[in-house]
Amino acid sequence: MTHKSNPVGNEITCIMYGIKDAILNDSKKMIRVLVEAAKKEKFKILKSVSYAFKPHGFTAILLIQESHIAIHTYPEYNCLVFNLYSCRGPRDGRRALNFFKKAIGPKKINLRESRVKIDQNKK
Amino acid sequence: MTHKSNPVGNEITCIMYGIKDAILNDSKKMIRVLVEAAKKEKFKILKSVSYAFKPHGFTAILLIQESHIAIHTYPEYNCLVFNLYSCRGPRDGRRALNFFKKAIGPKKINLRESRVKIDQNKK
Numbered sequence: 449m450t451h452k453s454n455p456v457g458n459e460i461t462c463i464m465y466g467i468k469d470a471i472l473n474d475s476k477k478m479i480r481v482l483v484e485a486a487k488k489e490k491f492k493i494l495k496s497v498s499y500a501f502k503p504h505g506f507t508a509i510l511l512i513q514e515s516h517i518a519i520h521t522y523p524e525y526n527c528l529v530f531n532l533y534s535c536r537g538p539r540d541g542r543r544a545l546n547f548f549k550k551a552i553g554p555k556k557i558n559l560r561e562s563r564v565k566i567d568q569n570k571k
Numbered sequence: 572m573t574h575k576s577n578p579v580g581n582e583i584t585c586i587m588y589g590i591k592d593a594i595l596n597d598s599k600k601m602i603r604v605l606v607e608a609a610k611k612e613k614f615k616i617l618k619s620v621s622y623a624f625k626p627h628g629f630t631a632i633l634l635i636q637e638s639h640i641a642i643h644t645y646p647e648y649n650c651l652v653f654n655l656y657s658c659r660g661p662r663d664g665r666r667a668l669n670f671f672k673k674a675i676g677p678k679k680i681n682l683r684e685s686r687v688k689i690d691q692n693k694k
Binding site: 452453455457459461463465466494495496497498499501505507509511513515516518520522524525527529531533535555556558560562564566567568570 | 580617618621622628630636638641648650656681690693
């Protein structure tokens with residue numbers, strides 16, 4: 449039997465505003481929370497990579513079995529962008545997003561979620 | 572002077588269909604093309620990470636100064652998903668996408684591009 453992925457992926461892009469400086473600049477905490485968030489969703493983390501920018505700003509990316517999760521901070525705007533793509537089906541990743549959000553505590557968010565549907569007739 | 576990023580990011584999610592097996596399963600070539608594509612856009616690659624799945628499938632992610640580019644292949648559907656997020660402004664990343672597309676040679680694509688606008692009043 450040939451292995452077949454779910455042909456419907458899910459993409460979440462969420463801007464989280466009004467995050468406290470102490471949290472936004474604590475890259476270790478941020479990665480810890482991101483890893484916990486992935487685990488809450490039962491995503492399997494295969495690799496991770498991060499980078500601290502100068503004078504500020506931070507990117508962390510988890511390569512997961514189900515695709516990826518990335519965060520990019522914008523300390524100058526007290527916000528971050530959370531981007532998740534999962535190939536496990538529609539609405540996947542919401543639990544990870546919600547866990548992350550609760551731990552980071554943004555005042556407001558702007559959420560966009562969309563399906564990435566692979567058309568199996570387009571081979 | 573405080574460093575300020577461009578408050579408008581750009582996100583590209585492109586499904587590329589009908590890619591030849593020989594290309595889709597050649598992860599080394601795929602990474603090489605992705606790196607070249609990033610350079611064409613003058614993105615600065617800071618780190619990269621990749622993973623080959625069993626029985627098939629491949630993920631590669633570049634952590635770039637301008638955010639990230641990820642590809643996830645679906646050999647069972649002869650396609651891949653190209654996901655790019657750039658914090659450098661609207662429509663950024665098109666050159667990288669086009670270079671990658673030309674080198675990989677999909678028969679058809681499904682492209683979605685959207686702005687990620689940071690509202691500076693939501694601090």
